[in-house]
Each structure stands twice: as C-alpha cells, then as structure tokens.
Amino acid sequence: MTLLAINWPGVGLMAAQLLLSLSILVVLHEFGHYITAKWFKCRVEKFYLFFDPWFSLFKKKIGDTEYGIGWLPLGGYVKISGMVDESMDKEQMKLPPQPHEFRSKPAWQRLIIMLGGVTVNVLLAFVIYAMIMFVWGETKTVNSSVKSGIWITDSLMYDIGLRNGDKIIAVNNEDVKYFEEIPKKILFNGGTAIKVNRNQKDTVVNIPIKIIGDLVERKRSKTPLMNERLPAIVGRYDDKDTAAGKKAGLQYMDKIVKVDSIPIVFMDDIVAYTDGKKKQPVNLTVLRNGSAINLTAIVNDNGKLGLPLLNDEQYDSLGFYKLEVTKYGFFQSFPKGVSLAINSLTDYVDQFKLIFKPSTGAYKGVGGFKSMGSIFSNQRWDWHSFWSITAFFSIVLAFMNLLPIPALDGGHVLFTLGEMITGRKPNEKFLEYAQIVGMVLLLGLMLYANGNDWFGWGRNK
Known part of the structure; x- marks a missing residue:
C-alpha cells in the first residue's frame, strides 16, 4: 500500500x-x-x-x-x-x-x-x-513591507511560539532586511531569540537549541517554515487541476469571505478551519466581481480545498508586500556570482559545524542521495531552481x-x-x-x- x-x-x-x-x-x-x-x-x-x-x-x-x-x-x-x-x-x-x-x-x-x-x-x-x-535577476521580499505578518506552514514554528500574523523584526538581535532570510537565521541561531511584533506589541520568542534536529525528526516536507500571510483570493487553476475548490466552482480572483459561518480574511483562516473537516462538505461565501455567491466544496483527505495562490507580482500590486527586483548586466553578474558563491559556502560551513554539536541534533539531518534528490522539484522541470x-x-x-x-x-x-x-x-x-x-x-x-x-x-x- x-x-x-x-x-x-x-x-x-x-x-x-x-x-x-x-x-x-x-x-x-x-x-x-x-x-x-x-x-x-x-x-x-x-x-x-x-x-x-x-x-x-x-x-x-x-x-x-x-x-x-x-x-x-x-x-x-x-x-x-x-x-x-x-x-x-x-x-x-x-x-x-x-x-x-x-x-x-x-x-x-x-x-x-x-x-x-x-x-x-x-x-x-x-x-x-x-x-x-x-538571466533571471534577483527578487527579494522587503521584510518591513510584509503587511499582514507571517503564515506558519510548518507546525514546529507554532510549537516554538510563533503565531500567524506575527511580524518578525529581528533574529538573534539582527534586523531582518529580507523575508527570505528568516528561515536561515532561525536554523542557524538555535538557542537565541526572535523579536516579533504581535498585535501592535513587541515580544520575544525563544528558539530552542535543538530546532534543527526537531525539524528532521518531523520529516519536514518541502513546505517552507513560513510564508507571508496572504489574502483569501483564489489564484489561477491549472487546466488539469482536480482540486476540491475547482470542482466546487471557484474561479480565478474569487475572494472567499466565509467558510460555513466563519469569517475569512486570510488563506490560513481557511486552512485552520478545513483541517478538521476532512471529507466533509463546507459552504463557501465568495465575492466575485463585487457580487456574493455561495458554493459547496468537499474537503479532501488532507483537510484542504487545494486553493492556488496568486504570484508574487500580484501580491505586490495588492500591497501585501513589496518586492525588490534587481536586474544584472552580463559583466555586473559576475561579481554578484562570486558573492553568492561565497555566501553559499559560508552557510554550508555554518551548517556543517552544527553537525559536530550534539546539542543541536543536526547530526540527524545528515542525508544521502534521497535527501539530495528531494531538493529538486517533483512537479515540473524548473531550470532556475535546477x-x-x-x-x-x-x-x-x-x-x-x-x-x-x-x-x-x-x-x-x-x-x-x-x-x-x-x-x-x-x-x-x-x-x-x-x-x-x-x-x-x-x-x-x-x-x-x-x-x-x-x-x-x-x-x-
């Protein structure tokens, strides 16, 4: 089986x-x-x-x-x-x-x-x-512009004390400039703390020293630790998509405002509710072109509706966060290439050193060909990622x-x-x-x- x-x-x-x-x-x-x-x-x-x-x-x-x-x-x-x-x-x-x-x-x-x-x-x-x-340039999300805070997609982040909507300000007393830096800073700074703004108040969340080992023990999938908190707006379905939301009649740019009687603002609101409704029908109240319509969807075996997201540029235009896009000419790209290679080496050496610290549990993360292969996409051949x-x-x-x-x-x-x-x-x-x-x-x-x-x-x- x-x-x-x-x-x-x-x-x-x-x-x-x-x-x-x-x-x-x-x-x-x-x-x-x-x-x-x-x-x-x-x-x-x-x-x-x-x-x-x-x-x-x-x-x-x-x-x-x-x-x-x-x-x-x-x-x-x-x-x-x-x-x-x-x-x-x-x-x-x-x-x-x-x-x-x-x-x-x-x-x-x-x-x-x-x-x-x-x-x-x-x-x-x-x-x-x-x-x-x-060829592709560099796109980063300005952390201070993340309007609605984080969306926790790995429960371990919830276990250490982070919450949906937290706005992460600093990790280990270092300000976070770009949102993409957060997971790396958390992983390499076990035993220190994250400064967040929660409900308009600053608070501190401690990072356990064994966070790396805990992540491995949970057999974490490719799901990131967290995303930017996103509005409950439906992205574009693939023609071959058979997700529950598409079967229910949801369309591109529909805005979900209620699931059953529960008010909805963000995608994580939907995920939190449907997780307890596996294989059950739910009623969706949707705004489409300014008009409210009602749809019924059957939640899948994983407790999800399979809702596609918008792309980064759309969230930027909607004001949920700001992208910083940098393009490089041919000769400009080489100094940047050297810088990225040095940063990659530094990050790997930092990770390698953690393996020899039993208190971090990082030795549990030593993997072979299966781990290496799992880094690549299993959905399509993405040359940028490759x-x-x-x-x-x-x-x-x-x-x-x-x-x-x-x-x-x-x-x-x-x-x-x-x-x-x-x-x-x-x-x-x-x-x-x-x-x-x-x-x-x-x-x-x-x-x-x-x-x-x-x-x-x-x-x-």
Missing part, C-alpha cells in the same frame, strides 16, 4: 534532475584533475563518469586515455599514472617511477593537480550563479573534497603540503594504507547518510 502512495512520476523527475546535476559536477571536477595532469605531462589512463567495477556501460580509448561511463553512479574518477588513488593499482607502484607518472613530478605540480577538481567546482559555482543573475541547486552542490562538492581525509583531494593535499614543508615524501606503502582507511571511512559515511535517509538512523538517539 505504501508503494502505491508514492508519486512515481515526481520521483522520476527528481531523480533525473539529481543525476544530470551530479553528472555535470563530477565530469567537470574530474576534468580539473585531467587538464592539470595533462598540463604537467602526466599520463591519464582513465577518465570515467561513474565507477566501473567489473564492467562499464561505455568506453573508448583515445591516445593514452580510456574515456568511459561506469554503471555505479556514485561519482567518477581519473586514473593518473603513478598515483595512489581509488584504483589501488599496486603493481604499477612496484615499478620504478617513470617521467610521465604523477609520483615523478615536483610537489608543487602534484599539489596543483590535486586542487584542480576543487578549483573547477568553485569556478563553476561562480559562473552558474552569475548566469542565474544575468541551476541554483547545482551551483550549491558545486560549492558543497568543493568543500567536502577539501576535507583532510585520505581518499579525498584534501587528504592528498595534506600529505603534499607536509612534504613541501618537511622536504620528506611520504612512503608509498603509507599512502596505500591511508587510501584504504580513507575509502573505508567514506564508505561508512555514505552508508550512514543513506541509511539515515531511509531508516532514520540516529534520529532517536
């Missing part, structure tokens, strides 16, 4: 986006190693998207290099002659070093080769963010690869820097053992992350 409830087309769409995003990032990351190795006259034996234990889906040898696609979509690799890597080619390492081998090159050249992948990922993020700014997520993943990939763990670029960089400082090259046998330890550690982390996705390992500890 659970399998029947899964939205398989939506899952397929998310999986396709994740696969394309990771393929782009892996190929370009490995190209960073490939091009720098070629630059320093190293022989590159293999260049693969995905791993190819036992067999590959495609392969073709051009010159000294075999290019291919593996069947195991857990990353990719380049095999550089004379380098201790995931291929664990011990036979080659037993032979005397050759001029075309990685181990024969000066330490500074080997350092550049190892940093090549990370460098490409960082540059890629800069470029993607810049092109997003060039490129934004891909740029963020590129920053994450760069950061994770720089961690000083053997088998990652950061481990090789650490050993090479040690050699440059001490003048002593690590023993190749030591490097082999370090590679094995690193691979076991990474495999364990991968199993934990994906197990956490599917089985919730660690969430109740």
Whole structure:
C-alpha cells in the first residue's frame, strides 16, 4: 500500500534532475584533475563518469586515455599514472617511477593537480550563479513591507511560539532586511531569540537549541517554515487541476469571505478551519466581481480545498508586500556570482559545524542521495531552481573534497603540503594504507547518510 502512495512520476523527475546535476559536477571536477595532469605531462589512463567495477556501460580509448561511463553512479574518477588513488593499482607502484607518472613530478605540480577538481567546482559555482543573475535577476521580499505578518506552514514554528500574523523584526538581535532570510537565521541561531511584533506589541520568542534536529525528526516536507500571510483570493487553476475548490466552482480572483459561518480574511483562516473537516462538505461565501455567491466544496483527505495562490507580482500590486527586483548586466553578474558563491559556502560551513554539536541534533539531518534528490522539484522541470541547486552542490562538492581525509583531494593535499614543508615524501606503502582507511571511512559515511535517509538512523538517539 505504501508503494502505491508514492508519486512515481515526481520521483522520476527528481531523480533525473539529481543525476544530470551530479553528472555535470563530477565530469567537470574530474576534468580539473585531467587538464592539470595533462598540463604537467602526466599520463591519464582513465577518465570515467561513474565507477566501473567489473564492467562499464561505455568506453573508448583515445591516445593514452580510456574515456568511459561506469554503471555505479556514485561519482567518477581519473586514473593518473603513478598515483595512489581509488584504483589501488599496486603493481604499477612496484615499478620504478617513470617521467610521465604523477609520483615523478615536483610537489608543487602534484599539489596543483590535486586542487584542480576543487578549483573547477568553485569556478563553476561562480559562473552558474552569475548566469542565474544575468538571466533571471534577483527578487527579494522587503521584510518591513510584509503587511499582514507571517503564515506558519510548518507546525514546529507554532510549537516554538510563533503565531500567524506575527511580524518578525529581528533574529538573534539582527534586523531582518529580507523575508527570505528568516528561515536561515532561525536554523542557524538555535538557542537565541526572535523579536516579533504581535498585535501592535513587541515580544520575544525563544528558539530552542535543538530546532534543527526537531525539524528532521518531523520529516519536514518541502513546505517552507513560513510564508507571508496572504489574502483569501483564489489564484489561477491549472487546466488539469482536480482540486476540491475547482470542482466546487471557484474561479480565478474569487475572494472567499466565509467558510460555513466563519469569517475569512486570510488563506490560513481557511486552512485552520478545513483541517478538521476532512471529507466533509463546507459552504463557501465568495465575492466575485463585487457580487456574493455561495458554493459547496468537499474537503479532501488532507483537510484542504487545494486553493492556488496568486504570484508574487500580484501580491505586490495588492500591497501585501513589496518586492525588490534587481536586474544584472552580463559583466555586473559576475561579481554578484562570486558573492553568492561565497555566501553559499559560508552557510554550508555554518551548517556543517552544527553537525559536530550534539546539542543541536543536526547530526540527524545528515542525508544521502534521497535527501539530495528531494531538493529538486517533483512537479515540473524548473531550470532556475535546477541551476541554483547545482551551483550549491558545486560549492558543497568543493568543500567536502577539501576535507583532510585520505581518499579525498584534501587528504592528498595534506600529505603534499607536509612534504613541501618537511622536504620528506611520504612512503608509498603509507599512502596505500591511508587510501584504504580513507575509502573505508567514506564508505561508512555514505552508508550512514543513506541509511539515515531511509531508516532514520540516529534520529532517536
């Protein structure tokens, strides 16, 4: 029965986006190693998207290099002659070093080769963010202009003490300039406080230190923590929409003023009432072109009428909040791209640090491919969203690869820097053992992350 409830087309769409995003990032990351190795006259034996234990889906040898696609979509690799890597080619390492081998090159050249992948990922993020700014620009909601306060869409926000209609002024004593900043500020400031204006009076709501863990334990969906509080005006239905409101006869720009005998002003008023009326009929009083009409709707199994919203520009024109839209020229977009990439890295590092603080419960949020795929849209292919997520993943990939763990670029960089400082090259046998330890550690982390996705390992500890 659970399998029947899964939205398989939506899952397929998310999986396709994740696969394309990771393929782009892996190929370009490995190209960073490939091009720098070629630059320093190293022989590159293999260049693969995905791993190819036992067999590959495609392969073709051009010159000294075999290019291919593996069947195991857990990353990719380049095999550089004379380098201790995931291929664990011990036979080659037993032979005397050759001029075309990685181990024969000066330490500074080997350092550049190892940093090549990370460098490409960082540059890629800069470029993607810049092109997003060039094509779509940047739209933000001015927090002080949010006329009717917040609409709580995740019950955890209600549990910590926020209420519909609260106007959030500051988080952790920092004024909030844009509405979009609020969720991030709350998540990264557990244990501090939110200053809100409620019923024309300022009050303080404390943020529990374990808020991140609580969010994960609730298995929060893509529903945001909160929205701007919105008027009860019906947006435009899709032609194929079968929502309860459409079946009842609701039309674009209808204003709902009553549900049964309950006066309605905001969308959250409707949600609060119909949540207790699942599968039951409700009477709607609607203003349409200045005239009141009555309709009857059957609330769905989730306690909703399925009412579409207006778009941001319409709420702006109605005065519910003000949008700040910034357009960027081609050359202007690049400094902004750099700024966005730096901000993404800073946010991720802040989030990463929380994992090592047990009191936050953030370790419960460590996820694998399921978590990564769930970030993408399951409704339609949204290129703006796709490129934004891909740029963020590129920053994450760069950061994770720089961690000083053997088998990652950061481990090789650490050993090479040690050699440059001490003048002593690590023993190749030591490097082999370090590679094995690193691979076991990474495999364990991968199993934990994906197990956490599917089985919730660690969430109740």
